[in-house]
Amino acid sequence: MYNLRDIKSTVQQTADAIAAALKIEVEIADADLIRVAGTGKYKSRCGYPMDDGFVYGHVMKTGVPVIIDNPGFNELCQPCPCRGNCLEYAEVAIPIRSEDQIIGVIGLVSFDEEQTKRLMDNKQSLLLFLEKMADLLVGKVVENQQNHERELLTNQLLTVLNLLHDGILLINDQQQVTHFNTHAGKLLDIDAEQEQALYQLLDDKKLWKAVERGETFSGPIQGKRVATQLYCDVVPITNNGSFEGAVVTLKDIQQIKKLVKEATVSEIETHFSQIIGNSSKMNELKTMALRVAPSKATLLIQGESGTGKELLARAIHQSSNRKGHAFIAINCGAIPENLLESELFGYEEGSFTGARRGGKLGKFELAHNGTIFLDEIGDMPLHLQVKILRVLQERRVERVGSNRSIPLDVRVIAATHRDLDEMVKSGEFREDLFYRLNVIPLTIPPLRERQEDIPILIQFYLDHYSTVTDKVVRGITPEAIEILTHYPWPGNVREMGNVIEYCVTMVVGEDNITPDILPKRVKTEPKAEIEAKNLSLNLKILEREAIMKALTLVDAEGHKDDAAKLLGISRATLYRKIKDYNIGENKTFF
Numbered sequence: 001m002y003n004l005r006d007i008k009s010t011v012q013q014t015a016d017a018i019a020a021a022l023k024i025e026v027e028i029a030d031a032d033l034i035r036v037a038g039t040g041k042y043k044s045r046c047g048y049p050m051d052d053g054f055v056y057g058h059v060m061k062t063g064v065p066v067i068i069d070n071p072g073f074n075e076l077c078q079p080c081p082c083r084g085n086c087l088e089y090a091e092v093a094i095p096i097r098s099e100d101q102i103i104g105v106i107g108l109v110s111f112d113e114e115q116t117k118r119l120m121d122n123k124q125s126l127l128l129f130l131e132k133m134a135d136l137l138v139g140k141v142v143e144n145q146q147n148h149e150r151e152l153l154t155n156q157l158l159t160v161l162n163l164l165h166d167g168i169l170l171i172n173d174q175q176q177v178t179h180f181n182t183h184a185g186k187l188l189d190i191d192a193e194q195e196q197a198l199y200q201l202l203d204d205k206k207l208w209k210a211v212e213r214g215e216t217f218s219g220p221i222q223g224k225r226v227a228t229q230l231y232c233d234v235v236p237i238t239n240n241g242s243f244e245g246a247v248v249t250l251k252d253i254q255q256i257k258k259l260v261k262e263a264t265v266s267e268i269e270t271h272f273s274q275i276i277g278n279s280s281k282m283n284e285l286k287t288m289a290l291r292v293a294p295s296k297a298t299l300l301i302q303g304e305s306g307t308g309k310e311l312l313a314r315a316i317h318q319s320s321n322r323k324g325h326a327f328i329a330i331n332c333g334a335i336p337e338n339l340l341e342s343e344l345f346g347y348e349e350g351s352f353t354g355a356r357r358g359g360k361l362g363k364f365e366l367a368h369n370g371t372i373f374l375d376e377i378g379d380m381p382l383h384l385q386v387k388i389l390r391v392l393q394e395r396r397v398e399r400v401g402s403n404r405s406i407p408l409d410v411r412v413i414a415a416t417h418r419d420l421d422e423m424v425k426s427g428e429f430r431e432d433l434f435y436r437l438n439v440i441p442l443t444i445p446p447l448r449e450r451q452e453d454i455p456i457l458i459q460f461y462l463d464h465y466s467t468v469t470d471k472v473v474r475g476i477t478p479e480a481i482e483i484l485t486h487y488p489w490p491g492n493v494r495e496m497g498n499v500i501e502y503c504v505t506m507v508v509g510e511d512n513i514t515p516d517i518l519p520k521r522v523k524t525e526p527k528a529e530i531e532a533k534n535l536s537l538n539l540k541i542l543e544r545e546a547i548m549k550a551l552t553l554v555d556a557e558g559h560k561d562d563a564a565k566l567l568g569i570s571r572a573t574l575y576r577k578i579k580d581y582n583i584g585e586n587k588t589f590f
């Protein structure tokens with residue numbers, strides 16, 4: 001609703017102009033019958049409600065002009081408390097109308113015979129004149145409101161611009177910067193007092209040309225006053241086909257790189273040098289892993305819990321050309337079955353009750369261009385194994401609740417501590433997926449099978465926890481190392497880390513770690529475990545002998561299928577075991 005009070009001084013000027021032209025007093029009221037402007041007797045009574053505004057009230061209500069030539073006797077004067085004492089001789093009042101709203105009244109009032117004559121003799125032309133004056137006021141009040149709205153919008157837009165993390169420059173058709181936000185000010189060191197031309201701030205001819213021609217532009221550029229590498233986008237602004245300026249967006253390239261890295265790359269960067277161990281088995285494994293790292297091949301890492309499967313997967317990712325992209329790890333065994341599917345593949349908005357607005361990206365999509373590490377793949381339910389297989393075959397993913405398939409470039413590294421070969425036989429794991437995953441198998445031997453790595457791992461963790469806890473530990477005695485070397489380490493390297501952390505915490509002063517400081521379980525390995533260990537050693541010997549026997553029986557290269565059948569294991573397992581047991585290919589075994 002327009003309000004005449006907002007343009008009070010214009011209303012007063014209009015009243016003065018009418019009064020001067022007609023030599024009749026004027027008063028102008030707003031929609032609340034507050035006198036906004038007045039001349040003569042009324043000049044001092046502006047800003048107050050009109051107590052005697054019965055005629056104006058009527059005009060406001062009906063929207064019809066009123067002419068009163070007999071004040072006090074007209075029926076509109078009946079309720080007026082001043083009736084009988086009215087000083088006015090005659091009155092003309094017309095509504096001020098803006099479209100379908102009446103926003104006020106203009107009144108002409110005569111206080112003597114002469115004024116009354118002028119008023120009554122020219123009634124019709126005066127009414128016409130007042131209508132024009134009313135239109136003028138409406139135009140002014142509308143313009144005032146529009147200015148106010150424009151100002152508000154400008155303030156809102158400037159506030160939004162200043163909240164943005166990009167630098168924004170608004171350029172006119174003369175290549176002058178008409179506005180810039182706070183961030184652009186910082187990036188370009190703009191002098192707010194001085195008018196700036198674009199070429200004074202940014203050093204790139206192609207950019208200037210694009211702005212001049214009203215073309216789009218995107219690319220890296222250099223700021224002129226600050227040595228910041230910027231990424232710039234230009235969007236031209238046209239009006240009815242003619243170029244009126246441009247919006248230039250600026251991003252700090254260093255900042256973009258940082259954000260991309262933060263958003264996509266895990267902060268843990270692992271290199272092969274961080275995989276501690278010099279045993280022949282570990283060296284062999286690392287050589288193999290380094291060789292396959294640059295390829296696109298799917299990998300399956302097998303090994304007991306805590307042997308460093310994830311560490312190896314991260315090192316492989318870091319040594320591949322995917323290293324600038326995401327490494328996304330998901331533990332398939334740790335996520336409830338009903339959530340695992342949407343975690344892996346994402347979902348569309350509204351695909352199930354409780355689905356987030358806007359849907360959700362799955363881990364596969366997050367790993368685009370990078371690596372996905374499917375830990376504990378052996379715990380993957382069968383129905384999801386089918387979906388994983390499809391992703392591996394088609395290199396596309398479909399979100400839950402969508403039939404749009406999204407192309408993907410993801411390297412898959414799966415890991416498990418379970419015997420997938422056995423699981424395939426028992427029907428718990430799909431054979432086709434097993435073969436897909438097992439293209440290049442990598443097996444991390446348990447710690448007890450590479451005892452020569454134990455002392456260096458002990459030293460590694462001693463250094464690590466001394467630094468972390470800020471404690472000086474002199475060393476570890478040979479007796480303590482001996483005990484740790486013969487402990488079977490069911491939790492492997494992870495467990496060793498915990499044991500050394502415990503020892504560093506327990507050691508008093510700057511002393512050595514001695515056997516008495518070691519945790520009890522390490523010193524008193526239960527008999528059963530020792531027996532089990534020996535039994536497993538014996539079983540391994542038996543297994544090696546059985547494999548050699550089977551190979552001798554079939555006794556020809558290329559007939560390993562027959563040997564595998566004889567042994568009741570898959571061909572893949574046979575190959576792995578031949579490698580594990582270091583069985584020569586062309587030897588006669590007996």
Ligand SMILES: Nc1ncnc2c1ncn2[C@@H]1O[C@H](COP(=O)(O)OP(=O)(O)OP(=O)(O)O)[C@@H](O)[C@H]1O
Binds near residue numbers: 304
């Ligand atoms: N060779 C190694 N050198 C240094 N640290 C290692 C080594 N192997 C494992 N670790 C450390 O041991 C811990 C367990 O490693 P990781 O999580 O990679 O094992 P995992 O085999 O994936 O375990 P799980 O099967 O339980 O998921 C980590 O802190 C890792 O840094």
